[in-house]
Amino acid sequence: MEIIPGVHSIPAGSSPFMGFFAPNVYLVVGNEGALIDSGYGNQESVSSRLDYVSSFAGLRLAYILITHAHPDHLGGARKIKERTGAQIVLHSAEARAADVLADKLVEEGDVLTLDGASLEVLHTPGHSPGHVCFLLREKRILFSGDHVLGMGTTAMRPPEGDMAQYIDSLRKLLDYDIEMICPGHGPLITAPRRKLEELIQHRLDREQQVLNGLRRGKATVKELVAEIYPELDSRLYEAAQGQVLAHLLKLEREGKATPRESAGYTVK
Incomplete structure (x- = not known):
């Protein structure tokens, strides 16, 4: 599906369960093409992307640009590279976690061109x-x-996920003039600044909920999850634990919470 001239969204598999969006894969077309993420690695998903790229007569796929090394974003990269010869591109800090070798490592500020x-x-x-x-x-x-994300909030799973870094990275994007956000899951975001501000505020509000819970004696991740998410779908319990733990670790580093000798945390 063409979003605007030169930018396309490609179907990349189905949702694993209700309420969770399948990954979005994008194709940017210049004189050459670049995929943004590769989606899952199963044959049906890979074929859908290859078929879409092939619909552009004579288009050479130059890059497979990977936002991060999770299987719903990186899983199809190797197979797509084998068929197209495109270079797999990863940030150097992410390459260590990837199960495929990157052809090109990138850093902050690098620019990839497609004419x-x-x-x-x-x-x-x-x-x-x-x-x-x-x-x-x-x-x-x-x-x-x-x-x-187009809807919902990003999962944090320490030690890989870091809440302080995440909030700082959201704030960083406020410095850029962005017209539209094409997310890895969910619908397009046409009011980027408002979305970024909402996400930052949501995280700060959740952090306050964690602090309030600690003050009421809810010391462990399990106790805090039960208080903050009282009607949580059981399929999202592990994700909720990660979010709460990420907030606790941030608060600990900032000197606002401290681990207890027995279990859990307390407010300083």
Whole structure:
């Protein structure tokens, strides 16, 4: 599906369960093409991307740009590379966690060009250490991976996930003139600044809930999850634990909470 001229969204598999969006894969077309993420590695998903790229007669796929090394974003990269010869591109901090070898390692501020399309690398750690977003400069479109989702909030799973870094990375994006965000899951975001501000405030509000719970004697992650998410779908319990733990670790580093000798945390 064409989003705007030169930017396309490609089907990349189905949702694993209700309420969770399947991964989005994007194709940027200049004289050459670049995929943003590769989706899952099963044959049906890979074929859908290859078929879409093949529909552009004579288009050479130059890059497979990976926002982070989770299987719903990296899983199809090796198979797509084998069929197209495209280079797999990862941030150097993410390459250590990847199960495929990157052809090109990138850092903050690097730019990949497709003759008429310039994609700038923005290092946005938080969801993972080497997570990056790609900014299509000419169109002011941000491909955000799992850093900003079309709906819902990004999962934090310490030690890989870091809440302080995540909030800092959200604030960093406020410095850019972004027209649209193409997220790794969920619908397009057409009011980027408002979305970023909402996500930052949501995290700060959740942090306050954690602090309030600690003050009421809810010391462990399990106790805090039960208080903050009283009607939680059981399929999301592990994700909720990660969110709460990420907040606790942030508060500990900031000197606002301290581990107890027995179990859990207390407010300083």
